[in-house]
Amino acid sequence: MEPLRAAIIGCGQIAGKHVAAMAELEGALTLAAVLDLNESRLLRFAEECRPIYPAVRAFRSVDELLEKSDAELVVIATSSDSHSELALKALRAGKHVLVEKPLALSMREAREAVAEAKARGLKLAVSFQARYMPQLKAMKAAVEHSRFGAIGHGVVKMRWNRSLSYFKESPWRESWAKGGGLFMNQCIHYVDLLQWLLGPVQSVYARAASFGQDIGVENTGVAVLTFQSGAIGFIEATTNAYPASLGTSIALFGEKGSAELEGALLDKVALWQFAEKDAVPVPQPEGISHTPLYRDLAKAIRSGAGSLVEAVDTLPALEIVFAIYRSIASGEVVKLPLNQFEMRGMSWME
Known part of the structure; x- marks a missing residue:
């Protein structure tokens, strides 16, 4: 072929x-x-x-x-x-x-x-x-097979460093209206993973600010997600960590199992413990790469099958990020779904 x-x-x-x-x-x-x-x-x-x-x-x-x-x-x-x-x-x-x-x-x-x-x-x-990393797939499979039992909460920690020059060399990065900002430009990957693992989100409450940098977007923020399942999600994120990026983690905690992946590329298993000892083997982590995405997408195009990153399946993550920004701007809890929302025309803390 x-x-x-x-x-x-x-x-x-x-x-x-x-x-x-x-x-x-x-x-x-x-x-x-x-x-x-x-x-x-x-x-x-x-x-x-x-x-x-x-x-x-x-x-x-x-x-x-x-x-x-x-x-x-x-x-x-x-x-x-x-x-x-x-x-x-x-x-x-x-x-x-x-x-x-x-x-x-x-x-x-x-x-x-x-x-x-x-x-x-x-x-x-x-x-x-990031959806293609075997360690994330293993976590997803454990959720789908109810190995965690009732999941109480999921947590994302993103502690990165982006210098002032990073924003100034590409001005769109410090404009909400052009798609810049901590939650849209960096943290959206981990918002997607948390939603992919825990399912539909019911409501969002978020706070954010910019510290130590004269930029037009947030560099530090938190968001609390309430899932339709009743689980609670907590996202803590910054691009202002000293002295350099300190890594990322994603964790799920349930009545019968807990798991946490950490590291710059989520390539370290920090916690992997389940009541069913042999049912959920510890995965062999791999770093993040576009290669498996292209393998999957090329196959989908040639065969007509679906891929793991079909745009329609990624809309929930985008909607959650929009809800985060609406909550930051309004100071209120935002319920989903959002019928209409535009980042265009919005400016930081307007």
Whole structure:
């Protein structure tokens, strides 16, 4: 079978991880095209890709890429505020789409993209690659097989460091209206994992602030999630930890089992204890990577099967993040579902 032909829109830092993942799959995918509005970055990135993909073409406009490239899959790795518009354009051009998180900055835009993909019989996926780590899959399986018993609560701790220059070199990162902010830009991965593990959320209460940095978004916050199951979720997050990033953890606590994964890549098993000793073996952790995501997505595109990161299945995480921001802005508990919510036009603590 011919390799799946992919194009990448946006040649920033994350794009290199996508190329590396494609290369690891040994012929299952090939990079056909790249695009960036920054000419020097585009040409530099194209040259870096050519030792692996000598036929890669550099494009300077989205319309030109969609019209003249033979790519089947378009990967969107641009700033968050452009994701939904580019996804819709690519879908309407008949391309499958993989979007870096978040899919959109409103539920309306997100649902529109999901509906467009469904109507055209195309795949629309979101880069929640942490779902593929075997240790997270093992935790998910333990939940599905009721190994935890009644789960009382789940906890996420995200203690990272992002310098002031990180925000200033890409101004969208310090704008709520453009998809910046601790919960949307960094913590959304762990919001997704907690919801993926514990199911639908009923309500959200959140508080946040910015400390020590003159930026237009929060760098520290907490959120309390009440799940429909009755379980409570607690998220503690910062990008202002001293002196450097101190790691991340996710934990579930139930009447018959408790488990916690920690480390920079959630690649350490800190706790794995169940009443049924042999039923839930300790997983062999792996680091986070886009490679299994691409393996799964390429198979889904070729076979028509589903993937683990179908956009429709990631909408709950996006909705929770929107509820977090509504709660931060209003100071109130926010009940789900949210019928309408727009990050566009919002500014920090307005």
